[in-house]
Amino acid sequence: MAIDEDPEGHEIAALDAMVSFASRRVLEIGCGDGRLTERYAHDAASVVAIDPDADAISALAMVLPKVDARAIGFEELRLPPASIDIVLFAWSL
Amino acid sequence: MVDALRRAHRMVNPAGSVVDLHPSAAPASVEVAGCRTGHVDADDAPLRHAAAGVALAAVIEEVLFAVDRTVVFSFYTYGDTIEELRDHVVENWRNARIGDETVERTREVLRSASGVRPRIREEVHLTTLRPLTPRSARGAAVVA
Numbered sequence: 001m002a003i004d005e006d007p008e009g010h011e012i013a014a015l016d017a018m019v020s021f022a023s024r025r026v027l028e029i030g031c032g033d034g035r036l037t038e039r040y041a042h043d044a045a046s047v048v049a050i051d052p053d054a055d056a057i058s059a060l061a062m063v064l065p066k067v068d069a070r071a072i073g074f075e076e077l078r079l080p081p082a083s084i085d086i087v088l089f090a091w092s093l
Numbered sequence: 094m095v096d097a098l099r100r101a102h103r104m105v106n107p108a109g110s111v112v113d114l115h116p117s118a119a120p121a122s123v124e125v126a127g128c129r130t131g132h133v134d135a136d137d138a139p140l141r142h143a144a145a146g147v148a149l150a151a152v153i154e155e156v157l158f159a160v161d162r163t164v165v166f167s168f169y170t171y172g173d174t175i176e177e178l179r180d181h182v183v184e185n186w187r188n189a190r191i192g193d194e195t196v197e198r199t200r201e202v203l204r205s206a207s208g209v210r211p212r213i214r215e216e217v218h219l220t221t222l223r224p225l226t227p228r229s230a231r232g233a234a235v236v237a
Contacts, residue, residue: 002173006169010167011168011217029097087101088114091217093094093097093098093115
């Protein structure tokens with residue numbers, strides 16, 4: 001089985017052209033197993049990544065241990081006001 | 094969706110950004126070597142994806158955000174076979190499938206195109222939003 005999603009990197013190229021993740025505090029909503037997260041997390045100051053799918057979050061946490069990965073919905077997330085530099089709705093709106 | 098954007102507005106730094114990625118309301122197409130062989134049937138996806146656009150328009154109307162930039166790009170998912178793509182869609186997409194007719198047509202094209210992998214093409218909209226404060230919102234309204 002070899003499913004390849006966006007091997008050309010069109011998604012991260014489009015993102016990089018629009019925003020810089022360097023030293024930014026990022027919240028990703030709908031991160032799934034971290035397919036997109038792993039492409040920018042190394043640049044960010046911090047990443048909170050949430051998804052209601054607990055299995056997907058476990059997979060993300062294994063690959064990206066520095067990411068604050070939480071198996072919750074956005075409505076359950078509590079963060080201080082103005083504490084995030086980039087809020088990313090990853091195919092989740 | 095509008096509530097989620099309002100929550101994002103509270104969490105984001107006034108100098109920060111909200112970024113939305115969502116597929117267009119058009120059906121995803123199945124392709125071989127750039128030729129369309131069919132599409133992905135998705136029960137409610139067009140409505141859901143259109144609703145994302147409506148939600149963005151609503152928070153702009155509320156003067157919570159201003160659009161910085163929008164870009165559209167193609168997102169491709171490749172499989173070794175059309176059957177692999179078909180199974181992937183059933184297992185990972187919400188209420189979606191590749192129909193038998195598209196599977197058969199793709200098989201036929203693949204038989205005459207050695208070394209080519211079938212793929213799904215989705216058109217994705219990327220929008221960056223700038224949060225507006227009451228002061229900047231007044232400025233945005235004047236500019237508009």
